[in-house]
Amino acid sequence: MTETLTSVAEQARAVLGRRNLVFVGLMGAGKSVIGKLVAQSLSIPFVDTDAEIEKVSRMTIPELFSSYGETEFRALETRVIERLMRNGPKVISTGGGAFINENTRKQIRASGAISVWLKADLDILWERVSKRDNRPLLKTENPRQTLENLMIQRYPVYAEADLTVPSINVRKDVMANSVLSAVADMHHESRLS
Ligand SMILES: Nc1ncnc2c1ncn2[C@@H]1O[C@H](COP(=O)(O)OP(=O)(O)OP(=O)(O)O)[C@@H](O)[C@H]1O
Numbered sequence: 135m136t137e138t139l140t141s142v143a144e145q146a147r148a149v150l151g152r153r154n155l156v157f158v159g160l161m162g163a164g165k166s167v168i169g170k171l172v173a174q175s176l177s178i179p180f181v182d183t184d185a186e187i188e189k190v191s192r193m194t195i196p197e198l199f200s201s202y203g204e205t206e207f208r209a210l211e212t213r214v215i216e217r218l219m220r221n222g223p224k225v226i227s228t229g230g231g232a233f234i235n236e237n238t239r240k241q242i243r244a245s246g247a248i249s250v251w252l253k254a255d256l257d258i259l260w261e262r263v264s265k266r267d268n269r270p271l272l273k274t275e276n277p278r279q280t281l282e283n284l285m286i287q288r289y290p291v292y293a294e295a296d297l298t299v300p301s302i303n304v305r306k307d308v309m310a311n312s313v314l315s316a317v318a319d320m321h322h323e324s325r326l327s
């Protein structure tokens with residue numbers, strides 16, 4: 135009875151407790167925009183690791199890649215995530231490569247955070263990322279092919295996330311609700327186990 139009167143956001147918030155909710159997935163999946171909406175619904179802080187990296191370095195991500203290279207960017211990303219993970223609950227939207235780092239993945243898991251993979255197909259990702267020029271990994275001769283190669287390499291790793299939510303072209307608030315429902319449903323899972 136009470137359960138039906140409780141909103142999905144309230145149920146998801148109860149499941150989360152003091153843990154962080156960490157969005158993972160490829161460029162264009164919607165981690166930043168959907169993560170922010172989910173944080174608003176849950177009334178908890180939102181952080182975006184790419185934005186935080188740009189803030190602490192006072193450089194844009196393309197500038198960081200061109201001045202210091204991907205290896206240094208990854209080292210900074212790992213440190214920033216480690217710091218952001220410390221105080222929950224928060225929604226943390228990661229950059230596309232963050233969860234691919236084994237140490238970061240282990241840290242996310244060990245902290246008890248709930249990880250959510252926003253899983254999109256190639257056409258959707260391409261349609262979204264081709265509108266902007268801010269992704270250094272896609273500065274190749276055939277960026278669509280590069281994106282597909284990243285999907286092939288990374289999808290088995292993203293699949294280790296606790297939850298997988300299909301990222302489709304529906305309204306952003308509808309997407310955010312799908313995430314909240316998936317988190318809220320974990321309540322039933324833990325009751326059954
Ligand atoms: N459900 C949706 N419907 C329409 N457009 C969307 C949807 N979700 C995201 N987008 C758009 O796709 C683009 C990419 O979204 P976003 O920046 O959140 O991706 P991201 O996963 O954070 O990517 P990155 O790893 O590069 O940071 C944005 O322009 C965003 O508005």
Ligand SMILES: O=C(O)C1=C[C@@H](O)[C@@H](O)[C@H](O)C1
Nearest residue numbers: 161184195229230231269270
């Ligand atoms: O997929 C990736 O490796 C990246 C995604 C972006 O969010 C940025 O973190 C950066 O462009 C690298």
Ligand SMILES: [Mg+2]
Nearest residue numbers: 165166184228
């Ligand atoms: Mg983002």
